[in-house]
Amino acid sequence: MGAYVARRFLLLPLVAFGVTVLIFALLQLVSPEQRAALFVTDVKQLAQLSNVIRKYGLDQPVYVQYGMWLQELAHGDLGWSQTARMPTSEAIAAFFPATLELTIYIFVPVVLIGVWLGTQAAVHKDRFVDHFSRLFAISLRGMPSFVWGLILLMVFYGWLNWFPPGRLSLEADLFTKSPQFHSYTHLLTVDALLNGQGWIFVDAIKHIAGPALTLVLVEMALLVRITRSSMLEVLRQDYVRTGRAKGLAEPVVINRHARRNALIPIITLSSLLFVGLLGGVVLAETIFNFPGIGKWGAEAAVQLDIPGVTGFAIFVAGLTVLGNLAADVLYAAIDPRIRLG
Amino acid sequence: MNLQRRLAVVLILVLGVTLATFTGVVQGQAVKNPDTFVYQSAGDVETLDPAWEYDTTSSATILWNIYETLIFFRGGRTDLYDPMLASEVPNLQNGGVSADGKTFTFKIRQGVKFHDGTPMTADDVKYSLLRIMLTDRDAGPSWLLLAPILGFDVQSTRDDKGNLIPDIFDRANRAIQVQGNTVVITLTKPYAGFLSILATWSPVVSQKFVAANGGWDGQKATMPKYNNLPKPDQMTLFDKANGTGPFKLERWDRGTKTVTLIRNDDYWRTPAKLRRIVLQNVEEFGPRRLALQNGDADMISLGGLVNLPAVQGLPGVRVVDDLPQLGNSPALFMTYNIDPEGNTDIGSAKLDGNGIPPNFFSDIHVRRAFAYLVDRQAFIDQAYRGKGRVANGPIPFGMLGYAPRGKWFEVSKDKAIAEFKEAWGGQVWDKGFKFTLSFNTGNVARQTLTQMVKEAVEGLNPKFKIDTRGITWSTYLQQQAKRRLPMFALGWAADYPDPDNFTTPFMHSTGTFSGPQGYKNPEVDRLIEAAGKEPDPKKREEAYLKLQELAYQDVPTIYLRYSVGTLVLRSWVKGWYNNPMFAEGYEYAYRFSKGQ
Numbered sequence: 001m002g003a004y005v006a007r008r009f010l011l012l013p014l015v016a017f018g019v020t021v022l023i024f025a026l027l028q029l030v031s032p033e034q035r036a037a038l039f040v041t042d043v044k045q046l047a048q049l050s051n052v053i054r055k056y057g058l059d060q061p062v063y064v065q066y067g068m069w070l071q072e073l074a075h076g077d078l079g080w081s082q083t084a085r086m087p088t089s090e091a092i093a094a095f096f097p098a099t100l101e102l103t104i105y106i107f108v109p110v111v112l113i114g115v116w117l118g119t120q121a122a123v124h125k126d127r128f129v130d131h132f133s134r135l136f137a138i139s140l141r142g143m144p145s146f147v148w149g150l151i152l153l154m155v156f157y158g159w160l161n162w163f164p165p166g167r168l169s170l171e172a173d174l175f176t177k178s179p180q181f182h183s184y185t186h187l188l189t190v191d192a193l194l195n196g197q198g199w200i201f202v203d204a205i206k207h208i209a210g211p212a213l214t215l216v217l218v219e220m221a222l223l224v225r226i227t228r229s230s231m232l233e234v235l236r237q238d239y240v241r242t243g244r245a246k247g248l249a250e251p252v253v254i255n256r257h258a259r260r261n262a263l264i265p266i267i268t269l270s271s272l273l274f275v276g277l278l279g280g281v282v283l284a285e286t287i288f289n290f291p292g293i294g295k296w297g298a299e300a301a302v303q304l305d306i307p308g309v310t311g312f313a314i315f316v317a318g319l320t321v322l323g324n325l326a327a328d329v330l331y332a333a334i335d336p337r338i339r340l341g
Numbered sequence: 342m343n344l345q346r347r348l349a350v351v352l353i354l355v356l357g358v359t360l361a362t363f364t365g366v367v368q369g370q371a372v373k374n375p376d377t378f379v380y381q382s383a384g385d386v387e388t389l390d391p392a393w394e395y396d397t398t399s400s401a402t403i404l405w406n407i408y409e410t411l412i413f414f415r416g417g418r419t420d421l422y423d424p425m426l427a428s429e430v431p432n433l434q435n436g437g438v439s440a441d442g443k444t445f446t447f448k449i450r451q452g453v454k455f456h457d458g459t460p461m462t463a464d465d466v467k468y469s470l471l472r473i474m475l476t477d478r479d480a481g482p483s484w485l486l487l488a489p490i491l492g493f494d495v496q497s498t499r500d501d502k503g504n505l506i507p508d509i510f511d512r513a514n515r516a517i518q519v520q521g522n523t524v525v526i527t528l529t530k531p532y533a534g535f536l537s538i539l540a541t542w543s544p545v546v547s548q549k550f551v552a553a554n555g556g557w558d559g560q561k562a563t564m565p566k567y568n569n570l571p572k573p574d575q576m577t578l579f580d581k582a583n584g585t586g587p588f589k590l591e592r593w594d595r596g597t598k599t600v601t602l603i604r605n606d607d608y609w610r611t612p613a614k615l616r617r618i619v620l621q622n623v624e625e626f627g628p629r630r631l632a633l634q635n636g637d638a639d640m641i642s643l644g645g646l647v648n649l650p651a652v653q654g655l656p657g658v659r660v661v662d663d664l665p666q667l668g669n670s671p672a673l674f675m676t677y678n679i680d681p682e683g684n685t686d687i688g689s690a691k692l693d694g695n696g697i698p699p700n701f702f703s704d705i706h707v708r709r710a711f712a713y714l715v716d717r718q719a720f721i722d723q724a725y726r727g728k729g730r731v732a733n734g735p736i737p738f739g740m741l742g743y744a745p746r747g748k749w750f751e752v753s754k755d756k757a758i759a760e761f762k763e764a765w766g767g768q769v770w771d772k773g774f775k776f777t778l779s780f781n782t783g784n785v786a787r788q789t790l791t792q793m794v795k796e797a798v799e800g801l802n803p804k805f806k807i808d809t810r811g812i813t814w815s816t817y818l819q820q821q822a823k824r825r826l827p828m829f830a831l832g833w834a835a836d837y838p839d840p841d842n843f844t845t846p847f848m849h850s851t852g853t854f855s856g857p858q859g860y861k862n863p864e865v866d867r868l869i870e871a872a873g874k875e876p877d878p879k880k881r882e883e884a885y886l887k888l889q890e891l892a893y894q895d896v897p898t899i900y901l902r903y904s905v906g907t908l909v910l911r912s913w914v915k916g917w918y919n920n921p922m923f924a925e926g927y928e929y930a931y932r933f934s935k936g937q
Contacts, residue, residue, distance in 0.1 A: 030815075033822065037815030042396065043831050044846075045480035047496075047853050049822050052479045054503055055571060080572045085387065085595045087574075094596040150627060158631045165628045167597060170374060170619060170637075174601075177592060289623045291597045304815065 001332065008325045012318055019317045023310050024066045032058040035304050038082050069310070078314075079307025083300045088311035091296060096278075096315075097186035098167055099285070099292035103277040104187075105212045106219065111270055114220040118227020119259060122235060133228065137221035149214040149287035156210055163210040165289040172203040211284035219273055226269050230262040237261070260334060267330050275323035279316040370657055372913045373636035375935050376616040380927050381629045382642040385598040385622035389590065390578035391544040392473045395482040401925035402600055402620055408544035408584035411447050411466065412536065414920050419667065419838035420741065422536060426450050426461065426545050426585065430536070442531030442876040447524045453609045455547045456582070456589045463519045468548040468559045470526075474498070474513050476557065476576065478569050485542045485836055490516050492529040493873070498568060505568055510561045531874045533881060534839030541837055541922065550583040587613040587931040598622035602930075614916070614934035618927070626651070633658060633909065639935065640910040640926055646726045647785065652909050659912040662728060665739050665921045668904035669732060669843060670832025671787060673715065673794075675702035675897060677859030680824045686777040687827060692765060694773040694804055697827065701776075703859075707769065708896045710760035711828075712750040714797040717901050723793070724786035728907065732900035734889035735847035739921060741878060742840040742885025748893045749900070758801055773804020776827045779820065782811035787830045790901070794828075824857050832904070838922055840885050841873045848892060860897040913937060 027035065036052045039045075045052075053059050057068060072079050078088035086094065121133040140148070156163040168176060168188065175181055175197070176188065184194050189208070192200035234240065235258055243253045278293075285295040293312070300308030332338045384398035391408055394400055405413065405425075412430050415421040422430045427447040431437020437446045453461040470486060477483035477498040484496045491512055498509045518525045528535065552558040556577030557567040573579050582590035587610075588602035602618040621638075623629045626648050632638035634655055643649065653660055679699040681690045688696025702708055717731045733749040736742045750756075762770045778794060780787035791809040798805050812820070820826045831854065836842050846853035849869050850861035865888060872884035892898070908926045910917065916932035923929070 031819055033819030034813070034815040037818055040480055040818065043818075043833060043853065044836065045395070046818060046822055047856070048480035049818070051497075051503065055479050055569065080574070085385070085573070085598075098596075153627060153631065157628070158634065161635055164635075164637065165623070165632070166621075170377065170379070173594075173597070173599075177594070286625060287628065289625065289628050 001329070005325065005329070008321065008328075012321055015317045015321055016314045019313045020069075020310050021066070023306075023313055024062055024069070027304070027306060028062050030304065035306065038303050038305055069307070072307075078311040081296075081300060081305055081308035081311065083303050083305040083308050084296055088307045091308065092293065092311060092315050095291060095293040095296050098290060099278055099281065099294060101187040101189065102208055102211055102281060102285075102290060102292060103274065105189075105208050106215045106277055106281075107270075107274055109212075109216050110220045110223060110273065113216075114223030115227050115259075115266060117220075118224040119231055119254065121224065121228040122231030123254060125232065130228075133224050137224050140217045141221035143218075144283075145214055145218045146283040146287060148218060149211070149284050152210055152214050153287055156213075163206055163213075165207070165210065165287075167204070167207050167291055168200075169203050169207075172200050176200060207288075207290070211281065211288040211290050214284045214287075215277070215281055219277075223266065223269060223273070226265055227262065230265050231258060234258045234262045263334055264331060267327055267334070271323045271327035271330075275316075275319050278319050278323075370636050372935050372937060376614075377619060378615050378617070378640070378914070378927070378930060378933055378935065379619045379621065379632075379638045380640045380642075380925075381621045381623040381632055381638040382925065383622070383624055383626070383629075383644045384642070386593065386600055386620070388573045388576065388579050389582050389593060389600075390573070390576040391469075391546060392476045392483070393478060393481060393573055393576050393579070395480070397924035401923070401928045402602075403582065403584070404541065404544055405586060405928060406588045406602055406618065406930050407582045407586045407590055408546065409586050410540055410543045410545070412540050412543075414540055414838075414922060417665075417918060417920050419537070419739070419921050422540055424450070426453060426466070426543075442533070442874070443528045445526045445528075445535065447526070449522050449524060450609070451522065453585050454607060455550065455585055456605060457547070457550060458607070459547060459549060461545060461547070461585050463522055463524050465548050466524045466543075466545050467517050467519050468551075469545045470517055470524075470543060471513055471559065472546065472551070472557060473542065475510060475564050476567050476570070482542065482836075485538055487513075489532040489535050489538055490526065490528055493870075505565055510564050514561070531876060532841075533873060533876055533878075534837060534841050537839045538837040545585060546578060547583045550581075551577045554581060585609065588618055591617070613931050615930065618930050620927070630655075633911065636911065638911075639914050640908070642925065643907050643909055645785075646728055646907065649726060649907065657912055658909065659914075660907065660909050661919070662905070662907040664906035664908060664919045666904045666906045666924075667737050667740060667835035667838055667921045668832060669735060669737050669847070669900065670834065670902060670904045671790070671830040672732070672735075672832065672847070672854075672901055673711075673790065673828060673830050673899040674854055674858050675708055675711065675828050675899075676824055676826060676857070677703045677897070678824060679827055684825050686779070686820075686825065688775045692768050692772055692774065695775055697774045697776045701774070701827065704764050704769075705896065706760045706764035709750065710757045710764065711794070711798075712896050712899050713753045713757035713760065714801075715794060715899050715901070716752045716797075717749075720790055720793055721902050724789040725902065729902040729905050732903050734892045734900055735843045735898075736840045736885055736889060737835075737843065737903040740835075740838060740840055740843070742844075742872075742882055742889070744886055744889045747886075747889050750893075750896070754801065757797075761801065770802065773802060773806070775806040775808070777808045777810050778828055779810045779812050779817060779826055780830065781814040781817040783814075790830055822857055824859065830901075834904070834924065835922065840881070841869070844869050844872070844885065844888050847898060848888060855897065858897060860895070862891065862895055865891050865895075911935075 032053045033049060035058045036049055039052045040049055081088045081091045084091035117133050121130040124130055181195055183191055185191055188204040189201050192204055240258050243257050282294040282298045285292040297312040300312055386399045386402050387396050388394050388399055389403055391403055409425050411427040412422040413425040415423045424430050428450045429448060431445050449463045449466055455461055474483055474486045475498060487495050499505055516527050548559055554577045557563060580593050587605055587608050589605050591601040591603040593600045600620040604613050604616050606612050626644050629641040630651055633641045652658060679687055681699045690696050692698050721727060721729045730738050733747040734744055778791045780791045795807040795809055798807055821829045833846055848855050848865050850866050868884050868888050872881050875881045913935050915934045915936055
């Protein structure tokens, strides 16, 4: 297993190289002038268009531009992200903790409730809870997340004023930037507790609640459906019948014997979900003005912020490799028949 | 009680609570954060460095909150000034302006301190002006001082190949002299709009502070190192500030795109009433509107008139519209010599009914015909909810040279037909034409315009055909710069409140618009250059009226609308007023306070 993990890690630079070459190649499809539009945003700067192209080497052949980028990389620099207003590596470091925190608050309830509800639906097939979960899944999954986001924002911020957008309120933000507050993890809820500041914790939770709720509702639906079908499959197996026949308690049959075997597709889906969330919960972050990495990545892509997009893509590619690796390791842990090697 | 029933009860309870809270929230809000002003904008600050910034959000943030200029606009006027860091506004009477209009003498105010407590001196003023001129990044604001001081042929510190002009430091250094407590600026040629430039483009920074933080020390030898830097954060004042203004920079949090300013208690005038200014970037209009409704934001950017109805009638919210602005936006330009190379926009590139020749618009009858077809008021009504003034020339309403009764083409199908029949010796009418009219996707106003032009033109003759097409903003700019768009719609807002800042880009043969458009009239060029130098406002006005007359006669461009502003703020914000040069609304937060 160790060798397997190491091999996967060795893949990372290769993946990063592939991704960056792909991005630079794709960028050649848009003209230098279009790429210069990142720096020339106002009509007043139009006369300077050709100077900007020359300054940033935007009309150079692709290998020269890639070479320039590699040179910066050699200096430990992923380039200047014009959309983030900071170097790309700093941007990743600045935006990622917010998304990671949000992802955790989405992922945990999605998996816990989703698997529970899916199991219940399978066990009580064609009963109320099954119908309810199906209706729930179809209606939530059927509506785009930005519609949900806007509705939740309207209700929970516009009407109730419970879950405001942003990451912290004004006072809390000022306090966390003051010397009295130490950042240990950059996850605000965790740091708040480590600093013994309950009110910051509450404030941060209130800000996470909006985007988290939006995505929990949408993402859970899929997991409920997958868990249900996977469980139904397993519940028909002989060993489940055997378990019941030999007089095992129903919870033991369901939780220990059936569900464990139904977990493989759930793990696959969960790992994809986790990586997907980390890589960009763009719409929820944008609607709730949550300063995460997805919002930045999308903005960088739209504005052709080349260093920004490239850095973001490398980062997400890395996450995906790691996510898949985690799923593989989990398979082996859950199913002894699977051997990594 | 079974599960269904229990669920129903819970649902009803939740609904009840929701409605009860909703009705309770709206009425009688107390002032939130009474000593903090929160502005939410769709844009974000690009840099805090006055020598780099050339966008409205950055500019509004630092000017006149952190940094101050030598002179400042008097109230809502753009043609009268009050002294700010100069102790009086130079003019002919007080000897501050020489009789030949070339020399400007500024007495520098004494006793003004930078935020770090060091005194502001005449040397700082000179340094600040030189710094803006000589750091000169591509597509930056440096030309705004270079051109009037060193002559309008000097738009940059570099030649066409991008090499630094060898004597540029010496020339700038000679033009600006410190004599005791005064700064004397000598222009190569007189320029009547110079004071109006300085009212915006003379923010004073601390030379010591910049040098101590690794920036340019003001010396000739080190200057090239700081010229045209590639990355904004290489400029010292990118994220640091040490000005003289009523607010100090507390923090620029780029992670949340928030700038926080805090009151300068050692300000040279009475300190500001507000303790803190918070400028947040919230891209979506929905959250901005809710923040305004909940009192979390005191002022928001509207982000397009399409959002106007969503803020009208909100309790506790004030919507101020029809605010005078100095903008000509948009105007519809016709390209005299379209680049035909692989250009599908002009079809066959011939006058055969399936395209237009590259010089289609060089025929004045074609241009006049189009001008007769565009209903400017209908366009303003449809695209801007009626907000804006009908335009009839390059110089906007409220500026010297604006022609209130300037001639323009009335809407007339018959006259358009008559012009088309004369165009290209009658061939246009007989054979017809076809071309593509583009707009940048997402710009509903320009999309409306292209649609209106298409309908008006195609309604005249079944052989006339215009395709409309949405392209991205970057493609639009690229195509325009390369003379590939047969017609294009773009707008202009004043860099400084002088008619020259409009006649040059719109009409001079080297102008931002007229250049690529291919419009060249020697008489126009001569008038623009003469009017720029003329110190007598009466004579200037005559020249500008003549220029507007020529804009009508030559009609290279169809003027449509002079822009107006709309501001949305909580009614508890006091002390706000408009100046046509303010783009965002919080430029002069010094006067602001909050109270019922």
